Amino acid sequence: MGLTFSVVTTPADRVAAELLAVPIAKTRILGPGADAVDAALDGGLAAFLEETDFEGNLGETLAVPTSGKLRAKAAVLVGVGEIDKLTVDDLRRAAAAVARRATRAVSVATTLVSVAPDLPRADAAQAVAEGMVMGAYQFLEYKRDGKPTKLSKVSVISDGGAEVRAALARGSVIADAVVWARDIVNQPAQAKPPAEMAAEARRLLRGRGVTVQVLDVPQLRQQKLGGVLGVGQGSHQTPRFLKLTYTPAGTSGKALAFVGKGVVFDSGGLSLKTGAGMETMKCDMSGAAAVIGAMSALRELGVKTRVTGYVPLVENMPSGTAIRPGDVLRIHNGKTVEVLNTDAEGRLILADALSLASEDKSAAVIDLATLTGACVVALGEKIAGLMGNDDGWTSQVQAAADRAGERVWPLPLPTDYRKGIDSAVADMKNIGPREGGALTAGIFLQEFVEGVPWAHLDIAGPAFLSGDDGYHPKGGTGFGVRTLLELARTFEPPTSSDVKPAKSVKSAKSAKSTNGARRRTRR
Numbered sequence: 001m002g003l004t005f006s007v008v009t010t011p012a013d014r015v016a017a018e019l020l021a022v023p024i025a026k027t028r029i030l031g032p033g034a035d036a037v038d039a040a041l042d043g044g045l046a047a048f049l050e051e052t053d054f055e056g057n058l059g060e061t062l063a064v065p066t067s068g069k070l071r072a073k074a075a076v077l078v079g080v081g082e083i084d085k086l087t088v089d090d091l092r093r094a095a096a097a098v099a100r101r102a103t104r105a106v107s108v109a110t111t112l113v114s115v116a117p118d119l120p121r122a123d124a125a126q127a128v129a130e131g132m133v134m135g136a137y138q139f140l141e142y143k144r145d146g147k148p149t150k151l152s153k154v155s156v157i158s159d160g161g162a163e164v165r166a167a168l169a170r171g172s173v174i175a176d177a178v179v180w181a182r183d184i185v186n187q188p189a190q191a192k193p194p195a196e197m198a199a200e201a202r203r204l205l206r207g208r209g210v211t212v213q214v215l216d217v218p219q220l221r222q223q224k225l226g227g228v229l230g231v232g233q234g235s236h237q238t239p240r241f242l243k244l245t246y247t248p249a250g251t252s253g254k255a256l257a258f259v260g261k262g263v264v265f266d267s268g269g270l271s272l273k274t275g276a277g278m279e280t281m282k283c284d285m286s287g288a289a290a291v292i293g294a295m296s297a298l299r300e301l302g303v304k305t306r307v308t309g310y311v312p313l314v315e316n317m318p319s320g321t322a323i324r325p326g327d328v329l330r331i332h333n334g335k336t337v338e339v340l341n342t343d344a345e346g347r348l349i350l351a352d353a354l355s356l357a358s359e360d361k362s363a364a365v366i367d368l369a370t371l372t373g374a375c376v377v378a379l380g381e382k383i384a385g386l387m388g389n390d391d392g393w394t395s396q397v398q399a400a401a402d403r404a405g406e407r408v409w410p411l412p413l414p415t416d417y418r419k420g421i422d423s424a425v426a427d428m429k430n431i432g433p434r435e436g437g438a439l440t441a442g443i444f445l446q447e448f449v450e451g452v453p454w455a456h457l458d459i460a461g462p463a464f465l466s467g468d469d470g471y472h473p474k475g476g477t478g479f480g481v482r483t484l485l486e487l488a489r490t491f492e493p494p495t496s497s498d499v500k501p502a503k504s505v506k507s508a509k510s511a512k513s514t515n516g517a518r519r520r521t522r523r
Contacts, residue, residue: 002133002152002172002176003129003132003133003136003151003152003153003154003172004152004153004154005129005132005154005155005156005165005168005169005172006153006154006155006156006165007155007156007158007160007161007164007165007168008109008155008156008157008158009157009158009159010157011036012032012033012035012036012070012109012111012157013036013039013040013069013070013071014071015071015072015109015155015157016071016072016107016109017071017072017073017105017107017108017109017153017155018072018073018074018105018106018107018108019072019073019074019075019076019102019105019107019108019109020033020036020037020070020072020074020075020076020108020109020110021075021076021077021078021098021101021102021108021109021110021111021112022034022036022037022075022076022077022078022110022111023077023078023079023080023094023111023112023115024049024054024056024077024078024079024080025056025079025080025081025082025083025115026055026056026057026079026080026081026082026083027055027056028046028049028050028054028055028056029056029083030045031080031083031111031115032111032114032115032157033110033111033157034077036070037064037066037070037075037077039069040064040066040067040069040070040075041064041065041066045064048064049062049077054077054079055079056079056080056081057079057081058079058080058081058090058093058094059078059079059093059094059096059097059470060078060079060097061076061077061078061079061097061098061100061101062076062077063075063076063101064076064077072109073105074105076098076101076102078094078097078098078101078112079094079097080094080112080115080116083115083116084118086115086116086119087119088119088123088124088126088127088405089127089405091112091113091115091116091119091124091127091128091131092127092128092130092131092134092405092470092471093131093470093471094112094115094131095110095112095127095128095129095130095131095132095135095471096131096132096134096135096470096471097135098110098112098131098132098135099131099132099133099134099135099136099149099151100135100136102136102149102151103136103147103149103150103151104150105150105151106150106151106152106153107151107152107153107154107155108132108151108153108154108155109154109155109156109157110128110154110155110156110157111157111158112124112128112156113125113128113156113157113158113160113164114157114158121158121159121160121163121164121167122160122163122164122166122167123167124167125156125158125160125163125164125167125168125171126167126168126170126171126174127171127405128156128168128171129154129167129168129169129170129171129172129175130171130172130174130175130178130405130471130482131471132154132175133171133172133175133176133178133179134175134178134179134471134472134478135471136149136151137179137182137473138473139182139183139186139473139475139476141187142188156168170301173297173300173301174297174301174481174482174485176297177293177294177296177297177478177481177485178293178477178478178481178482179478180204180289180292180293180296180478181286181289181290181292181293181476181478181480181481182289182473182475182476182477182478183476184197184200184285184289184292184293184476185282185283185285185286185289185463185464185475185476185477185478186282186475186476187282188282189264189265189281189282189315192264192282192285193237193264193315194232194237194238194239194240194262194264194313194314194315195237195238195240197240197262197264197285197288197313198212198214198240198242198313200292201242201244201292201311202214204292204293204296205244205292205295205296208295208296208297208298208299208300209246209248209298209299210244210245210246210295210296210298210299210309211244211245212242212243212244213242213243213244213245214240214241214242215240215241215242215243216238216240217229217238217239219241220239220241223241223332223356224330224332225241225312225331225332225352225356226329226330226331226332226352227312227329227331227332227337227348227349227350227351227352228241228312228314228348228349228352229329230323230327230329230339230348231263231269231314231316231323231342231345231348231349232314232315232316233321233322233323234269234270234315234316234317234318234319234321234322234323234342235314235315235316235317235319236319237264237315237317239312239313239314239315240312240313241310241311241312241313241352241353242262242288242292242309242310242311242312242313243308243309243310243311243356244258244291244292244295244308244309244310244311245307245308245309246295246298246299246303246306246307246308246309247306248298248299248303248304248305248306250304251304251305251306252306253306253363253493254306254361254362254363254493255305255306255307255308255360255362255363256305256306256307256308256362256363256364256366256487256488256491257307257308257309257310257357257360257362257363257364257365257366257452258291258294258295258307258308258309258310258366258367258368258484259287259291259309259310259311259350259353259354259357259365259366259367259368260285260287260288260289260290260291260292260309260310260311260367260368260369261284261285261286261287261288261312261346261349261350261367261368261369261370261371262285262287262288262311262312262313262314262349263281263284263285263314263315263316263345263346263349263370264282264284264285264313264314264315265281265282265284265315265316265317266278266281266284266316266343266345266346267281267316267317267318268316268318268342268343269316269317269318269322269323269342269343269345270318270322270323270324270325270342271325271341271342271343271344272318272343273343280464283370283463283464283475283476284316284346284370285313286368286370286459286463286464286476286479286480287367287368287369287370287457287459287463287480288311288312288313289476289478290368290459290463290478290479290480290481290484291309291310291311291368291480291484292309292311293478293481294309294480294481294484294485294488295307295309297481297485298485298488301485301488301489303485303488303489305488305489305491307488308357308360308362310353310354310356310357311353312349312350312352312353314345314349316342316343316345318342322342323339323342324339324342325339325340325341325342326338326339326340327339328425328426329348331348331351331352331355331448332351332352332355332356332359332448333351333355333358333359333448333450335351335427335428335447335448336426336427336428337351337423337426337427337428337429337430338423338424338425338426338428338429338430339429339430340429340430340431341430341431344430344431344441346369346370346371347369347371347430347441347444347445348430350367350369350371350445350448351444351445351447351448352448353367354367354445354448354449354454355448355450357449357452358448358449358450358451358452359450361451361452362452363452363453363491363493363494364390364393364452364453364454364455364491364493364494365449365452365453365454365455366397366454366455366456366457366484366487367445367454367455367456367457368457368459368480368484369456369457369458369459369460370458370459370460370463370464371438371441371456371458371459371460372437372438372441372458372460373437373460374434374436374437374438374441375411375437375438375458375460375461376460376461378411378438379409379461380461381461381462381465381466382407382461382462382465382469383407383408383409383461383462384401384406384407384408384409384457384458384459384461384462384479384480385408385409385411385438385442385456385457385458386398386401386408386409386410386411386455386456386457387410387411387412387413387439387442387455387456387458388413388453388454388455388456389413389446389449389453389454389499389500389501389502390453390454390455390494390498390499390500391498392453392494392495392498393453393454393455393494394410394455396487396491396492396494397455397457397483397487398410400483400486400487400490401483401486403486404482404483404485404486405482406462406479406480406482406483407462408457408483411438411439411442411458412439413439413442413443413446413500414439414443417432417436417439417440417443418443420432420433420436420440420443421440421443421444427447428444428447430444432444438458441458442456442458446500446502447502448502449502450501450502451499451501452499453494453498453499454499457480457483459479459480462477462479463476463477463479463480464476464477465477
């Protein structure tokens, strides 16, 4: 059930709602509306807080008895930490804490938007909406005894009128896109083979100003997408490739390109993962989910930039038809790859997608992929790695992620590491040394970006969490959706003068084989 938001100017003690949520700052400083709760306790709130050891730490919640002295049926206090250090993202976390505490209430009223006078009211309202929607999220489709939240109405007590209402609507749209991405990531692999994911994308994007082109196997062959075909050939669930096009009225020029890795399940192929390593591999399409989810919100947010999404969809399985270590694939741009580890498959399908985005002369490209365990080792499961070939463009991505509240950290693409993916039989191999694995994966991807500003987000950590964290639940997080939408909303086409070219290699494009790779007769 989605949440609906409204703005009211009624005093906190007179708002009609099942639950009134008011902020308390660090060291038990009362925030807006808390005076009404204090009055309901006949001035005893300070003693109540001390007795219950409630400090006002960020995300801390406490139910307060009001003995029917408020119009709201009950009250809850939510900690916001130190007021002078309060950020927009802190407001998201506080709002999420309220949503989780309010699962048995149909309606909530809150004064959170007004807690930090130094924060722009619209930014605060958007953050509260995002936090409430993301905090209320549950994935219960397969739970027989699941208890869905009853929360459906949120009244924001604030002045600001139309500006605040618009910000609440914007935050709700963004968070709904995140929720869709979470849902599809959390679905078991059996429910989202490539063909079904393509159908889900069509259903989601219908009527949202996005055209959907789906390439099936014959069309993949026609387009010479050797990476997608190679990875997908081991599964009876045949691959697909989505090209999503958003062209708002009155726009022209080059498009911003979103590329998302869509491995609907990753067994590792013949380079088989361990049983434990496969347990969460339904999430290996999180990049694809982020791109599709973000595309669904562009028109409603009034984005004026042209955006094209490139989404390869495959299942990586071991079988008699699967690619083998030592096989060579030819990617769309003609470069050949020796596959030495079939579990390094995401970069193979992204290579095709990045080649297409380059061929289309995109204004700039960003890809999102649950690409390497090495990035998780480096940055943990809460921070994505950011790499790219253009400092101005990666800085723009970093700034958008910071505004959206999604944590990314820049990593280098050292030119001398390129030799780590040199191959004796092809233009390159798909794995490098164990050390610096996230970087050599990024260097591999750079080989398929030609003449356009490009940024790569390795989201292997934050796309799927092992436990709850603020407004992110255990499981799929929808990471990347908010960054993509913020990028599209504020996009400034970068100049191509700073683009660092990939290493030039020679490819024998005229060589023929069933999968587009060079064939050699053994004697």
